[in-house]
Structure formats: C-alpha cells, structure tokens
Amino acid sequence: MRIFVLALEGLFDTGLAVTLDALGTANGLAARFAGGKPRFDVSVLGMRRTVRTSQGLTVPVTVVPPGVKPDWVIVPALRAVTPDTLIPALARKDVQEAKARLLRWHAEGASVAASCIGTFLLAEAGLLDGQEATTTWSMAPLFRQRYPRILLDESRMLVPSAVGVTAGAAMGHLDLALWLIRQASPEVASLVSRYLLADLRSAQAPYIIPNHLAQSDPLIRRFEQWARARLREGFSLDEAAEALGASPRTLQRRCTAVLGKSPLAYFQHLRVEHAQSLLHGSGLDVEAIAAEVGYADGATLRTLLRQRLGRGVRDLRAELR
Structure with missing residues (x-):
C-alpha cells in the first residue's frame, strides 16, 4: 500500500x-x-x-x-x-x-x-x-x-x-x-x-467539554449558564428561550447550528457531565448524584452514563484511583 x-x-x-x-x-x-x-x-x-x-x-x-x-x-x-x-x-x-x-x-x-x-x-x-x-x-x-x-x-x-x-x-x-x-x-x-x-x-x-463548545456563540454561552443553574429542574424550551430573550425557534436553530444537537440534548449532556464530575470527587452515592442532576433514580443515571460515555459508574470512579 x-x-x-x-x-x-x-x-x-x-x-x-x-x-x-x-x-x-x-x-x-x-x-x-x-x-x-x-x-x-x-x-x-x-x-x-x-x-x-x-x-x-x-x-x-x-x-x-x-x-x-x-x-x-x-x-x-x-x-x-x-x-x-x-x-x-x-x-x-x-x-x-x-x-x-x-x-x-x-x-x-x-x-x-x-x-x-x-x-x-x-x-x-x-x-x-x-x-x-x-x-x-x-x-x-x-x-x-x-x-x-x-x-x-x-x-x-x-x-x-x-x-x-x-x-x-x-x-x-x-x-x-x-x-x-x-x-x-x-x-x-x-x-x-x-x-x-x-x-x-x-x-x-x-472527552468533550461542553462549555468550551458553548463559547463560540454568545446565545449558546448564555444558554449554557442558564442550564447549569437548573440541572436539578425539568427542562422547558419555552422557559429557556424567554429567559434568554430569544424565541424557541431561534434557540433551537442556534443550538443545532453550533452544537449539532437540540437544546434538550445539550441540557442532558450537561447533566451527564456534572454527574461524571460528582462521581469523581464528591463522595456521594449514585442515588444522591442522580437527584443532584435531576434524575428520578440511580438506575436512570447509570443507564445514561453507559449510553453516552461507554462506561459504567464503577469504571468512572476507578479512573482516579
């Protein structure tokens, strides 16, 4: 060759x-x-x-x-x-x-x-x-x-x-x-x-760092800050758009153009990132971490972590040992 x-x-x-x-x-x-x-x-x-x-x-x-x-x-x-x-x-x-x-x-x-x-x-x-x-x-x-x-x-x-x-x-x-x-x-x-x-x-x-991606667009940067303050709450596109002074359609379009995903998908991404951080350094159990990032139970969080990161809770915690 x-x-x-x-x-x-x-x-x-x-x-x-x-x-x-x-x-x-x-x-x-x-x-x-x-x-x-x-x-x-x-x-x-x-x-x-x-x-x-x-x-x-x-x-x-x-x-x-x-x-x-x-x-x-x-x-x-x-x-x-x-x-x-x-x-x-x-x-x-x-x-x-x-x-x-x-x-x-x-x-x-x-x-x-x-x-x-x-x-x-x-x-x-x-x-x-x-x-x-x-x-x-x-x-x-x-x-x-x-x-x-x-x-x-x-x-x-x-x-x-x-x-x-x-x-x-x-x-x-x-x-x-x-x-x-x-x-x-x-x-x-x-x-x-x-x-x-x-x-x-x-x-x-x-390896992706969500807030690094958000820095490339002023609206997305403000959306990220708004979302991080509300990870324990449910997501509403209308509420997010109103808080940012944009229409839901504009927020949806900018997220897709900049991040390649919907506002809801990015919100979920931030939840997973924060959960991963808590697994590494907080000492909280999985149920408590799930509550911190807005999920009903630890089983849901475990499933999402494996789907998005390809690793389970035990693997993620073992990374820093």
Whole structure:
C-alpha cells in the first residue's frame, strides 16, 4: 500500500510522528511475524522543499517521481487550537496548493484521510461534501458553520466514508493509523496495538467539554449558564428561550447550528457531565448524584452514563484511583 503523508508548515509534531511511528512499527512487525505483508510504502511530501513543524523541527520531505500515484493520502493536523489561528492558516498559499494536490490525487483514485485540524483541509477542498465526517471536538462549531454540507458527528473518533476516513482530536492520529493498518491486516493491527499500548477508541464523546463548545456563540454561552443553574429542574424550551430573550425557534436553530444537537440534548449532556464530575470527587452515592442532576433514580443515571460515555459508574470512579 503506497501512502503519501502530506506535511504542511507548522504542523502538529505529535500527529506526524505518531502516524509515521505506527506505520513503521507495522512494517517491522509484519516482516517478523506476518511474512512481510502488508507493506506500507510511506513517503512524506510537502508543498515546499523545507517544512518546519510547530516546534521548529525540520521535516525531511520526499520528492516523488512523476507518475507515482498513492493509494492513500494522509493529512496530519496543523497546530491551530482556536478559530483565530486556524482560519488564516487555511488561507495560506501552501495550503491552497495542498488542496489542489489533494483533489488531483483523489481524482486519480487515491483515498484521503485526516485527523484533527487536518480534516479542515479535506473540507476546504470539498472532498467531504455530502459525506459523514468527524473532526476535533473543540473546533466542531466552526466546522459545522463553515461546511454545512458535511454530515458532522464529532462524538465519533473515526468515520469512514466514500472518499476515505476522518478521525478526531490530536491523538486521533494514532486511531487513524491503526484503522488503516487494520484495513490491510487485522493481525498486524493487533500486534501494533499491543506493542504501542494503543487501542482503537470508538468515541470522542467522553472527552468533550461542553462549555468550551458553548463559547463560540454568545446565545449558546448564555444558554449554557442558564442550564447549569437548573440541572436539578425539568427542562422547558419555552422557559429557556424567554429567559434568554430569544424565541424557541431561534434557540433551537442556534443550538443545532453550533452544537449539532437540540437544546434538550445539550441540557442532558450537561447533566451527564456534572454527574461524571460528582462521581469523581464528591463522595456521594449514585442515588444522591442522580437527584443532584435531576434524575428520578440511580438506575436512570447509570443507564445514561453507559449510553453516552461507554462506561459504567464503577469504571468512572476507578479512573482516579
């Protein structure tokens, strides 16, 4: 499998390194335990002769001979943690050139893959229009507003589609690399996972910080503050809208546009987040925590925690031991 890794100026060092390390480990383990197959032929390409990472390291860039076509192109993330830094980066000349190169490779039959901020480059190129995708959860509001034709689900860690695959925040680079290895050989992917002490994660949901998402929109920020003060009470869309000086329709529309969920779903998300916090540090039993976040009993809370976080009460409490 021929893989091109597209390195751009100011990329996230760990994203590039973990991608190359996982694929390199796969080659080494395949040679020793699987008869040399599969073999990942990996080349790191750049739009310039020299590429420097966000930490100032120089990346050795390969010049690919004309006519060599990749099976996969991987786009590691740029190091941009806020919209104010990301939006100017997307307008850079080298990024625009990378978009054109991606479109050409895809037209020639290559699949495309990206993690974290790298997914924005695929979206900018229009490659994800009409496709399901994920991205780094912290930039999901911007992604959703900037690319309304993409079916975004930032709660998922990996989302395969007709054009390739997208992965979630920063360490999603490792999940992406393991996923690619698994497509070629589940046996080798299992070996790599064990050697690197890394498992595929199915979801970003347990890592999402709701109030970070709310900061991107003034109305949603005020809604979050209103909701947190009323977690023990029942939710009413009409009451929330009246308190915020907005119509129910406006609140519903802004929540969907910014958060990708209804006001009620976000309210429930905040309840689960607070319950998780109480499980970690309050010493309260499950019944008392359920009452604190507005649920009738502990059984309901247990079910919701497992559904939304993929872990039960015992697992969540064990995390801090």
